[in-house]
Amino acid sequence: MTDRNQSVADTFPKLLRERVRTGGDRPAMREKRYGIWQTWTWKDYEGVIRRFAHGLSDLGFKRGDKLTIIGDNRPRLYAAMASAQCLGGIPVPAYQDSVAGEIQYLVEHSEAHFIVAEDQEQVDKALEIREQCPFVQAIIYDNPRGLRDYDPELVLSFEALEERGRQLAERDPGFLDQAIDEGSGADTAVILYTSGTTGTPKGVVLSHENLLVTSRNAAEFDRITPDTNSLAYLPMAWVGDNIFSFSEAFVAGFCVNCPESGATVMQDMREIGPDFYFGPPRIFENLLTMVMIRMEDAGWIKRKLFHYFMGVARRAGGRILDHQSVSLWDRLLYGVGELLIFGPLKNTLGMSRIRVAYTAGEAIGPELFDFYRSLGINLKQLYGQTEAAVFVTMQLDGEVRSETVGTAFTDVELKIAENSEVLYRSPGVFQEYYKNPEATAETKTPDGWVKTGDAGYVDEEGHLRIIDRAKDVGKMNDGSMFAPKYIENKLKFYQYIKEAVTFGDQKDYASAFINIDLDAVSNWAERNNITYGGYQEIASHDKVRGLIEDCIAKVNEDLAADSHLRSSQIQRFIILHKELDADDGELTRTRKVRRRIIAEKYGTLIDALYSDQQHVEVESQVTFEDGSTGSLHADLKIYDLPGLKPMHESLAAAS
């Protein structure tokens, strides 16, 4: 349980002293070396941090200096982070798989004069950028393998620096404590560069207070105790790892376990059996795939048992976890299943002891989410950002849903902007983007609200639901939100629909262009004895219309159930006579719909969708594979969804 008295410690180095005073012999870090888990107590951890800090200072590291850290999750790299903070410096972790050019940007932009690199691979990258970054004074490595012949003036071992630190500490014993006392909560604790899928990476500046307040809240939220064990396997440059493996560990005093190598994470997880776990959906998906493949290879008895009890789990597991009522018989069966299937399976996954696990970063598929919950693993979602020191919303135990991301986290204020964009304000809100005031002003309002760039809404129960990227979301004439990508993805989930483009922004109702999936539809046609001559013919076939109509009707049903998206139900649609194609500029090379170009090219079709026409003639340019162009003429029918009142009628009635 977090002790509120700790709030006197307003920086990590001060908190570290507290940790050692209150539980110096408790484990702080564990690392598997030579096949055996070796433990650092908080006292050991502090010893390394202090020696290294002294050593850094001996090299000339001053208050405000930056320390770039590149490597896998290693105890010494976490210690280096804390050491820089002791001296009032700022650690800048980099993604370990970055290429030299990316590291160069980060080192240049943050003006880091010192680099801590895990091993030869990372040291080589640091040396590669030496010409562009001549201000780098020292490169310190953790693993000496292969580094014997490197320039000792520039490239130092961790041990060597610790030794220099030991000597400085003897000469000037009071120095470090004084440096620590000079620090305050408003100081920058870390700069985290966002991976930057769009444009150059931005350095998110987080203060000690940002991290400490949110970590304290989070530790309290999940009742994290010092007996907790976590596994540090996600990149250190990612805010999630910074919070879960560093900040929260310091706050709650629990033990962080570092796997032997990237390839052994599964094995190490099984050995450690963490009770606090964090992973992006991708990891949970990979695990599930692995389980399913292994089950396919298992003997038939095992396979039968697995599938039978997974059925029971789907029925009862999630409800049991949420303390909802479950029939006595199901409860009994679930107990047997736990003994035969779920228990051993969780053990194999290293998830036997998990008390709380989180997934975040992107939307998780409901089946995936429910699989883990039905096994009795308390997997929950949170919604967060680097700019918020992770936490924006979190799911409370018993209020876990797959489609929403929970309620506003402690001390977080949430609001939805006019354009449906989600905004928040919290003690964790970042200070600024390092040396980028324009971007800071764009993202953070003067009164402290941060724009997430995501569109969503808060449902009746107060849970936040993220729909789409805000820039894609429009507004219908009745004022409700229109999220084209969200609806299109729902449509494309059906095998017969290959591509969909929906319209509704500034319109009275929603409509769609549909591209059939020729493979799936021709297969269906074959089975139903439908003959056709080509793409155009099958696309305009009346029975295909019925097929697509069913898909749209199902999507509409989902949309109708959602109070915020009710108006987005698709009322009219056209099945296109040709496939949308990157060669014709209609899609990007990664098959993303280019809305603007389609709107220009098929303007007449869109106009027709919003008139009372029942068919429309179209002449469109196509580019053949050999590069020559031709034109395609078609007379397309416009279909109204049955059940919904034909729009042109209601329009006529209105006028």
Add this chain to the structure above:
Amino acid sequence: MSERQFGDAVLSFDNVSISFGAVAALTGISFDIYEHEIVAIIGPNGAGKTTALNVINGVYQPTDGTITYKGEARTRMRPYQAAAQGIARTFQNVALFKGMNTLDNIMTGRNLKMKSNLFLQGLYWGPAQREEIEHRKAVEKIIDFLEIESVRKTVVGRLPFGLQKRVELGRALAAEPEILLLDEPMAGMNLEEKEDMCRFVLDVNDELGTTIVLIEHDMSVVMDISDRVIVLDYGRKISEGTPEVVRADQNVIDAYLGVTH
């Protein structure tokens, strides 16, 4: 590579010949191998490269000539005696215990260093237990060195070929050899595996100071990593020297490209 320091000759062949019946596999071969160097033995198929290795580690006895190892002329010798004297090797076709895991395979490399008897080892008691722990530590260091932690407990037969080769190197290293004989360590590997293996060979030589004699067909590997190259053809030594010298030697070019007599 030129500024690298080597010690004294650790192994010398003086006029060594061996024949099987009428077939002369090696004829009058003489060369020295110095401490801490990497020597490659190359030559076309059937040149006698593997035979030379087999003579070094005592599988074959030379019919003529003397072998001096660490200053002493060698008499008849069995392979296990060679192993006890610090000569370890790997094989052209991996020769591991396929049904055992990586850890146990490398552990077998420690066998000659174990002092307790089979009975005590079976009981896993007292000195035997302490000894086992010591050996396990040594093996774990090798696993760390060769970066095969992730397959520590994997049965070797299920590993890809490149990794099996690495496990075999690990087993050879477990004997803490002074001379390591590698028979085509990169054969059948893809480019990435080859590069890894090269790095490990160089690291073994550099960090452990082990002398390495290797047979290899990939000339770019040979030219990159060896300090000296010995070229055999039809059981005779036709050239010897640094990679640059050997590459320019007309005899070698003729042997590889063929020449009309």
